Amino acid sequence: MTSITSRVPRLASALLALVLCGAPSLSAQELSPGSASVFRQFGNRVVKIEISENGSAAKASLGSGFYVSPDGDVITNYHVMSQVVHDPDRYDARIITAAGDTLGVTLLAIDVVHDLALVRSSAPPAAWFTLRDIALEQGDRLFSLGHPKDLGLSIVEGTYNGLLRHTLYPKIHFTGSLNPGMSGGPTLSASGDVAGINVSTEGNQVSFLVPASEALALFERSRKPGFAPVDDFLAEAGRQILAYQDEYLDLVFRKPIPTVRIGRFTLPTEPASFFKCWADADRSPDQPYETVSHQCSTDDYVYLSEDQAAGTIELSHEVLSSTELGRFRFYALYAREFAGGDAPLWGDKENVTSYRCVTRNIARKAGTLRAAFCARRFRRMEGLYDVVVRAAALARGSEGLVTTLTLAGVSFENAERVTRRFLESITWTE
Amino acid sequence: MDRVIIVEVRDRRLRLLARQRVEQFPVRIGRAYDNDVILDDRHVDAHHAVLYLDDDGVVAIEDLGSVNGIRDGMRGALSPRLRLASGGSVRLGETVLRVLDAGHSVARAVPLAHESRLARLVRTPGAAWIAIGGSMLLSMLMASFRLFDGERAIAAVSAAMLVLALLCVWAGIWAIVGRAQGGRAGFLTHLAIASLATAAGTLWVAATGYLEFFWPDLPGRSVLESAGTCAVFIAALSAHLSLVSTLSRTRRLLTAGAVTLGLIALVTVGELSDRSDFDAGLHYSDELRPVGASIAHTVTLENFLSDATRMRPELDSLAQADNAATASVPREHRSETGP
Numbered sequence: 001m002t003s004i005t006s007r008v009p010r011l012a013s014a015l016l017a018l019v020l021c022g023a024p025s026l027s028a029q030e031l032s033p034g035s036a037s038v039f040r041q042f043g044n045r046v047v048k049i050e051i052s053e054n055g056s057a058a059k060a061s062l063g064s065g066f067y068v069s070p071d072g073d074v075i076t077n078y079h080v081m082s083q084v085v086h087d088p089d090r091y092d093a094r095i096i097t098a099a100g101d102t103l104g105v106t107l108l109a110i111d112v113v114h115d116l117a118l119v120r121s122s123a124p125p126a127a128w129f130t131l132r133d134i135a136l137e138q139g140d141r142l143f144s145l146g147h148p149k150d151l152g153l154s155i156v157e158g159t160y161n162g163l164l165r166h167t168l169y170p171k172i173h174f175t176g177s178l179n180p181g182m183s184g185g186p187t188l189s190a191s192g193d194v195a196g197i198n199v200s201t202e203g204n205q206v207s208f209l210v211p212a213s214e215a216l217a218l219f220e221r222s223r224k225p226g227f228a229p230v231d232d233f234l235a236e237a238g239r240q241i242l243a244y245q246d247e248y249l250d251l252v253f254r255k256p257i258p259t260v261r262i263g264r265f266t267l268p269t270e271p272a273s274f275f276k277c278w279a280d281a282d283r284s285p286d287q288p289y290e291t292v293s294h295q296c297s298t299d300d301y302v303y304l305s306e307d308q309a310a311g312t313i314e315l316s317h318e319v320l321s322s323t324e325l326g327r328f329r330f331y332a333l334y335a336r337e338f339a340g341g342d343a344p345l346w347g348d349k350e351n352v353t354s355y356r357c358v359t360r361n362i363a364r365k366a367g368t369l370r371a372a373f374c375a376r377r378f379r380r381m382e383g384l385y386d387v388v389v390r391a392a393a394l395a396r397g398s399e400g401l402v403t404t405l406t407l408a409g410v411s412f413e414n415a416e417r418v419t420r421r422f423l424e425s426i427t428w429t430e
Numbered sequence: 431m432d433r434v435i436i437v438e439v440r441d442r443r444l445r446l447l448a449r450q451r452v453e454q455f456p457v458r459i460g461r462a463y464d465n466d467v468i469l470d471d472r473h474v475d476a477h478h479a480v481l482y483l484d485d486d487g488v489v490a491i492e493d494l495g496s497v498n499g500i501r502d503g504m505r506g507a508l509s510p511r512l513r514l515a516s517g518g519s520v521r522l523g524e525t526v527l528r529v530l531d532a533g534h535s536v537a538r539a540v541p542l543a544h545e546s547r548l549a550r551l552v553r554t555p556g557a558a559w560i561a562i563g564g565s566m567l568l569s570m571l572m573a574s575f576r577l578f579d580g581e582r583a584i585a586a587v588s589a590a591m592l593v594l595a596l597l598c599v600w601a602g603i604w605a606i607v608g609r610a611q612g613g614r615a616g617f618l619t620h621l622a623i624a625s626l627a628t629a630a631g632t633l634w635v636a637a638t639g640y641l642e643f644f645w646p647d648l649p650g651r652s653v654l655e656s657a658g659t660c661a662v663f664i665a666a667l668s669a670h671l672s673l674v675s676t677l678s679r680t681r682r683l684l685t686a687g688a689v690t691l692g693l694i695a696l697v698t699v700g701e702l703s704d705r706s707d708f709d710a711g712l713h714y715s716d717e718l719r720p721v722g723a724s725i726a727h728t729v730t731l732e733n734f735l736s737d738a739t740r741m742r743p744e745l746d747s748l749a750q751a752d753n754a755a756t757a758s759v760p761r762e763h764r765s766e767t768g769p
Contacts, residue, residue, distance in 0.1 A: 338718050348710070354709040382746075
């Protein structure tokens with residue numbers, strides 16, 4: 001079961017930036033006559049982007065990008081550039097053109113929510129794409145370009161399969177094999193227009209693209225009069241997440257939250273269409289109690305760094321019951337479950353502070369809850385917090401509920417708002 | 431010659447039965463009523479032995495052809511004749527005689543007020559065993575609440591046995607100290623004191639757990655918890671000290687207090703040196719109790735959220751402090767996160 005219990009890359013689909021640690025061989029692609037012509041015609045507009053640490057000569061990670069203006073503007077993924085965003089003193093980016101020239105890179109703008117970055121190379125390109133909105137139909141042939149596993153510029157043929165529904169923002173479902181290193185590369189229509197930007201894959205030909213319209217919006221933003229790159233891109237990423245989050249949390253809480261009944265508890269579930277839910281029960285005959293668990297989490301997240309994400313929401317309920325255990329033993333078990341194991345969000349001291357918690361017994365009409373509200377701040381992004389709310393029902397009898405709400409990278413106000421809705425919607429019959 | 435000695439009559443467990451002052455020699459010893467020292471022991475002959483002063487003026491004892499003879503000390507060899515220094519003992523049947531010069535030195539008196547109340551509580555073996563047994567039962571009970579699968583009884587007993595083993599080591603150390611100080615070892619009393627302290631500590635932790643459940647936002651609760659644990663530890667240390675030293679009550683409490691403070695300092699220093707300034711864990715009050723939810727202190731959802739909001743400035747200043755700390759570290763010394 002997927003859960004947001006660990007480092008970011010395990011959250012959902014794997015991002016395509018290649019962190020170098022050995023490059024396995026790539027199987028040969030079977031190309032139609034169309035792809036040969038696309039490759040010949042547009043290959044020289046695609047570049048390789050290498051990130052290296054100042055101290056070491058070798059590159060630390062690599063991705064792809066493509067020219068979108070005669071001035072040397074290049075679109076790539078935010079996650080390709082994230083090390084430079086986080087630690088500009090320590091990491092440098094450079095562009096290697098199709099002709100093999102190595103050029104310097106300046107970061108111009110980012111769109112962390114859609115995983116895009118706009119950079120400028122130190123020399124103008126020979127050829128570039130012109131971004132524009134294009135209409136696609138399911139089944140349309142698409143050609144993806146990039147540098148898979150540093151094996152040289154490659155082309156992958158696939159099909160357009162519409163926009164994903166289980167995501168926070170629209171993503172193109174591309175049926176084709178994207179591989180690490182192709183991140184930031186363009187996926188073209190048969191006519192040579194940019195349809196999307198390679199971003200992630202779930203393997204077995206299931207890959208995802210950022211729609212070209214988002215890249216166009218970012219590019220146009222940089223062309224407005226008075227535009228200047230910000231000083232602190234990380235703080236800018238924080239601001240973008242905050243602005244975006246108000247919008248999607250509104251979607252989550254505009255309507256009443258649907259509920260699910262487990263035992264005598266009525267619990268919130270699937271707050272919006274971009275959540276996925278699972279349920280499971282543990283009724284092993286050699287243990288004197290039963291657990292029924294129900295979890296919902298957003299299938300998508302905003303990538304910030306290898307170790308940090310924002311925008312994930314997870315609800316996790318566990319209903320415990322026992323007919324065998326006496327009340328004292330049942331409560332010892334219940335307290336153990338409430339104490340929980342590891343914190344549900346990973347983090348290191350480079351990115352977040354330690355948690356602070358507040359625990360209270362909360363009297364409500366629907367019954368008393370014991371709840372803990374724990375929060376930590378993103379160290380370098382003002383106004384962003386990770387919040388974990390864990391609550392237990394102080395109900396009669398040998399039936400208990402332990403429930404956890406996990407919010408990664410939210411504002412304190414939003415955390416409060418979601419916590420209120422969440423705790424209000426938990427009820428049970430005595 | 432005006433030699434005066436004291437003859438102590440003790441049973442086989444060395445309990446004192448009688449003391450007799452002797453000024454004239456020889457001294458006849460046996461079960462018959464015409465003896466100078468009459469012993470109530472069916473393994474002793476009617477006329478068993480005689481005490482006399484030998485040519486060198488040393489007290490000696492001679493067997494009068496008895497059935498069971500005389501032995502040097504409790505388990506020594508049979509001998510027809512033995513010389514006894516002051517404090518020396520000889521065994522007749524199941525009786526032990528200890529011979530002391532009237533000028534034999536005795537240990538300094540322990541002032542009545544100096545005896546620890548806790549130590550007095552478990553002075554008799556019966557009380558000591560009750561304390562030890564009760565404490566073990568409590569350990570088993572507490573362990574059994576926390577076990578949810580089969581073999582519960584065995585696991586609970588082994589948990590209590592582990593506690594007992596640790597307490598025995600602790601009591602053993604005090605017994606050795608007591609012996610080295612020239613007094614009694616008193617192992618059982620020390621074990622009973624340690625058991626009582628363990629039981630009190632366990633109950634205190636359980637009680638504060640309830641308090642935490644009832645009132646998670648009670649100010650100063652953690653101070654109360656630590657204070658109680660320290661008080662139990664000081665009382666136990668003071669009781670142990672009262673058995674192995676002649677310190678007054680005040681000095682004993684001061685010593686125990688100083689030792690406790692020292693331990694707290696040691697633990698704190700250990701934690702500080704061990705602690706990185708970052709902790710990814712959640713530390714909240716996770717107590718849940720089976721009874722009393724209806725009388726627990728509660729707040730409204732709004733109050734809960736406004737209490738939660740109060741941590742925000744703290745988190746913000748924490749982030750600033752962390753950033754300042756990182757900025758002051760030269761870059762080469764930062765942890766490497768690269769591939």
